[in-house]
Amino acid sequence: MPSSKTTLKDLAAHLGLAHSTVSRALSNHDAISQDTKDRVRHAARQYGYVANSGARLLRTGHSQTVGLLVPDIVNEFYATIAKNLADDCSQRGHQLMLLVSDDDPQRELKLLQALLETRPAGVVVALTAVPRKETLSHLAGVRCIQFLRVHAKVQGLTVGADDAAAARMAIEHLLSLGHRAIGYVGVSEALSTGAARLRGYKETLEEAGVAPDPALIALIEPSVQGGARAAAQLMDRSPRPTALFLSSPQLALGGAQWLNAAKLRVPGDVSVISYGNSSWFDLWGSGLTAVSLPIQELAATASALLFRESGEELSGQTSVLLAPSLVKRGSTARMRA
Amino acid sequence: MPSSKTTLKDLAAHLGLAHSTVSRALSNHDAISQDTKDRVRHAARQYGYVANSGARLLRTGHSQTVGLLVPDIVNEFYATIAKNLADDCSQRGHQLMLLVSDDDPQRELKLLQALLETRPAGVVVALTAVPRKETLSHLAGVRCIQFLRVHAKVQGLTVGADDAAAARMAIEHLLSLGHRAIGYVGVSEALSTGAARLRGYKETLEEAGVAPDPALIALIEPSVQGGARAAAQLMDRSPRPTALFLSSPQLALGGAQWLNAAKLRVPGDVSVISYGNSSWFDLWGSGLTAVSLPIQELAATASALLFRESGEELSGQTSVLLAPSLVKRGSTARMRA
DNA sequence: TGACATAGCGCAAACGTGTGCATAAATAGC
DNA sequence: GCTATTTATGCACACGTTTGCGCTATGTCA
Numbered sequence: 001m002p003s004s005k006t007t008l009k010d011l012a013a014h015l016g017l018a019h020s021t022v023s024r025a026l027s028n029h030d031a032i033s034q035d036t037k038d039r040v041r042h043a044a045r046q047y048g049y050v051a052n053s054g055a056r057l058l059r060t061g062h063s064q065t066v067g068l069l070v071p072d073i074v075n076e077f078y079a080t081i082a083k084n085l086a087d088d089c090s091q092r093g094h095q096l097m098l099l100v101s102d103d104d105p106q107r108e109l110k111l112l113q114a115l116l117e118t119r120p121a122g123v124v125v126a127l128t129a130v131p132r133k134e135t136l137s138h139l140a141g142v143r144c145i146q147f148l149r150v151h152a153k154v155q156g157l158t159v160g161a162d163d164a165a166a167a168r169m170a171i172e173h174l175l176s177l178g179h180r181a182i183g184y185v186g187v188s189e190a191l192s193t194g195a196a197r198l199r200g201y202k203e204t205l206e207e208a209g210v211a212p213d214p215a216l217i218a219l220i221e222p223s224v225q226g227g228a229r230a231a232a233q234l235m236d237r238s239p240r241p242t243a244l245f246l247s248s249p250q251l252a253l254g255g256a257q258w259l260n261a262a263k264l265r266v267p268g269d270v271s272v273i274s275y276g277n278s279s280w281f282d283l284w285g286s287g288l289t290a291v292s293l294p295i296q297e298l299a300a301t302a303s304a305l306l307f308r309e310s311g312e313e314l315s316g317q318t319s320v321l322l323a324p325s326l327v328k329r330g331s332t333a334r335m336r337a
Numbered sequence: 338m339p340s341s342k343t344t345l346k347d348l349a350a351h352l353g354l355a356h357s358t359v360s361r362a363l364s365n366h367d368a369i370s371q372d373t374k375d376r377v378r379h380a381a382r383q384y385g386y387v388a389n390s391g392a393r394l395l396r397t398g399h400s401q402t403v404g405l406l407v408p409d410i411v412n413e414f415y416a417t418i419a420k421n422l423a424d425d426c427s428q429r430g431h432q433l434m435l436l437v438s439d440d441d442p443q444r445e446l447k448l449l450q451a452l453l454e455t456r457p458a459g460v461v462v463a464l465t466a467v468p469r470k471e472t473l474s475h476l477a478g479v480r481c482i483q484f485l486r487v488h489a490k491v492q493g494l495t496v497g498a499d500d501a502a503a504a505r506m507a508i509e510h511l512l513s514l515g516h517r518a519i520g521y522v523g524v525s526e527a528l529s530t531g532a533a534r535l536r537g538y539k540e541t542l543e544e545a546g547v548a549p550d551p552a553l554i555a556l557i558e559p560s561v562q563g564g565a566r567a568a569a570q571l572m573d574r575s576p577r578p579t580a581l582f583l584s585s586p587q588l589a590l591g592g593a594q595w596l597n598a599a600k601l602r603v604p605g606d607v608s609v610i611s612y613g614n615s616s617w618f619d620l621w622g623s624g625l626t627a628v629s630l631p632i633q634e635l636a637a638t639a640s641a642l643l644f645r646e647s648g649e650e651l652s653g654q655t656s657v658l659l660a661p662s663l664v665k666r667g668s669t670a671r672m673r674a
Numbered sequence: 675t676g677a678c679a680t681a682g683c684g685c686a687a688a689c690g691t692g693t694g695c696a697t698a699a700a701t702a703g704c
Numbered sequence: 705g706c707t708a709t710t711t712a713t714g715c716a717c718a719c720g721t722t723t724g725c726g727c728t729a730t731g732t733c734a
Contacts, residue, residue, distance in 0.1 A: 356721085389720050395720080
């Protein structure tokens with residue numbers, strides 16, 4: 001009679017045991033004989049017993065839930081951390097709660113509040129650019145890993161890419177090819193990632209003796225459409241940039257679409273480099289050069305840190321920055337004389 | 338003294354109320370004066386009160402949790418349903434539990450069992466090809482929407498694309514261009530989607546008087562690498578196919594990468610059509626022709642059906658099939674004489 | 675003035691589980 | 705055969721919340 005209404009007491013009554021014994025048997029407690037354990041497990045299967053996680057949470061005060069807060073789950077970066085976290089969770093018997101903020105601070109707060117009601121074991125977050133104050137104070141009470149985006153006021157560990165170094169790498173590559181008028185397409189400086197990439201861009205130019213031209217900097221929302229609009233905008237400047245740095249794969253996709261539509265030759269008319277790699281970068285013309293993030297390693301690291309043992313805790317460093325690498329393809333070339 | 342240990346009783350004691358009154362005030366019950374509600378809410382904020390969802394679940398017998406079970410969250414199709422479901426959940430005050438099976442039936446079962454412990458309000462699933470028996474019986478006890486993949490033994494509503502019609506559409510397009518030797522790259526027939534696509538492929542060929550050639554059919558695991566291997570395999574046949582039908586975007590990506598590497602001209606040497614559209618299909622050569630799924634509508638429909646009112650329930654039809662559409666780009670052309 | 679409706683709130687009982695402690699049974703030591 | 709020790713199990717309470725029911729004020733009407 002498998003009913004999901006079966007409870008520990010029901011099982012105990014059927015087996016002629018105390019419900020405490022059944023509880024211990026199911027959680028593989030030492031003081032229970034193997035024979036009893038077997039009988040209990042068999043009966044549990046037979047009756048379709050499903051534990052009530054609410055009762056357990058009430059009793060123990062904490063759940064096996066892990067939260068993942070991201071702005072956009074369709075974005076490959078965040079989907080990858082979701083995948084890794086889901087993997088580790090299932091290995092360790094945890095559950096994964098997915099919170100998608102859509103970059104809305106109010107929604108982010110509501111989602112986080114709901115998550116806290118489950119007394120989660122930890123949380124991995126990529127916060128909005130300007131989170132609500134309550135969001136930050138809520139985060140103080142829970143084990144928290146910041147992923148990619150870093151917010152200074154949040155305590156806990158941080159796992160991200162070295163965005164400034166990545167931008168530097170991209171710009172140095174373009175400089176080495178002779179480019180000087182380099183357009184920058186990026187996101188708001190309110191985002192730690194946006195700020196770091198822009199800083200890397202500016203500093204690298206300045207060190208090469210090139211003054212960053214505000215007219216060649218387009219800050220825009222991080223969408224495919226945004227990338228197209230920004231590319232259109234920059235390529236309309238005069239003097240026109242001879243190279244473009246598109247600071248995310250989505251922006252790169254939009255930029256590429258627009259360049260295709262505008263019949264501009266790459267790298268003939270303009271060199272293009274993207275921050276963040278993607279499988280389809282091979283397929284655009286002679287390939288789209290990119291600074292590649294070790295996204296798989298980042299995600300694995302974040303997940304591992306969340307589940308780290310408390311012993312290994314706070315060994316000095318509180319942030320892990322992984323280095324990007326340059327993947328040269330056909331979209332960048334020496335500037336025409 | 339905002340501590341997450343604050344409980345209803347604490348609030349009640351501080352306000353000189355009974356904890357039942359506090360509970361009613363927070364859940365906006367009728368019989369509580371507005372004044373009391375305001376006082377309670379203020380105190381709750383001040384003390385950083387966070388309800389214990391476990392206690393609530395224990396008392397009410399059900400949670401506001403919604404489960405999403407998918408084989409792969411990085412896959413754009415499943416990421417899209419996740420996004421839509423997350424949207425609707427946050428609007429309605431539900432939580433989203435993410436279960437990633439990685440197409441492993443055993444893991445799928447474990448994840449589902451853990452989910453059931455939270456007494457979820459419903460679940461959206463894309464099951465593995467051959468689920469465990471227990472998985473199916475567990476699913477019988479919960480409101481369930483099947484997404485894309487359909488398993489006959491699971492009761493509940495179904496939302497998917499008309500895979501057979503989609504394959505038919507692709508093959509008819511190729512037939513109309515004069516192709517007869519059409520290669521098929523797809524996934525296992527154990528998957529409902531795989532079976533339907535292959536069926537559409539075969540039937541359409543037969544109706545056109547072309548006998549499906551087993552040598553032109555490659556069934557492979559649904560990965561980028563698989564697509565590349567399958568393309569290599571089919572293009573090695575003699576006579577060599579003049580067109581390829583790649584039955585998923587990932588397979589298409591792999592196929593395109595291999596064709597690029599093999600220096601084969603598209604559509605000069607071979608026409609290519611994909612099932613499932615993607616933004617970057619515009620960027621490969623002169624574009625990759627595809628049969629496009631209304632993925633956004635599918636996801637929205639699945640989510641809406643999960644949250645439908647019980648009144649509207651079971652109005653005869655139990656499955657929603659949405660029609661695909663053909664997006665012609667440059668990768669298909671009339672067969673050379 | 676007394677009966678009565680109503681709004682606002684308190685009492686107390688559950689919900690199912692984990693766990694400290696006591697207890698019973700079995701074994702071993704003398 | 706009696707005690708000490710180990711092994712296996714039962715007892716009872718607590719966790720924080722929701723909710724049916726009953727109680728108290730306050731006002732209303734006869």
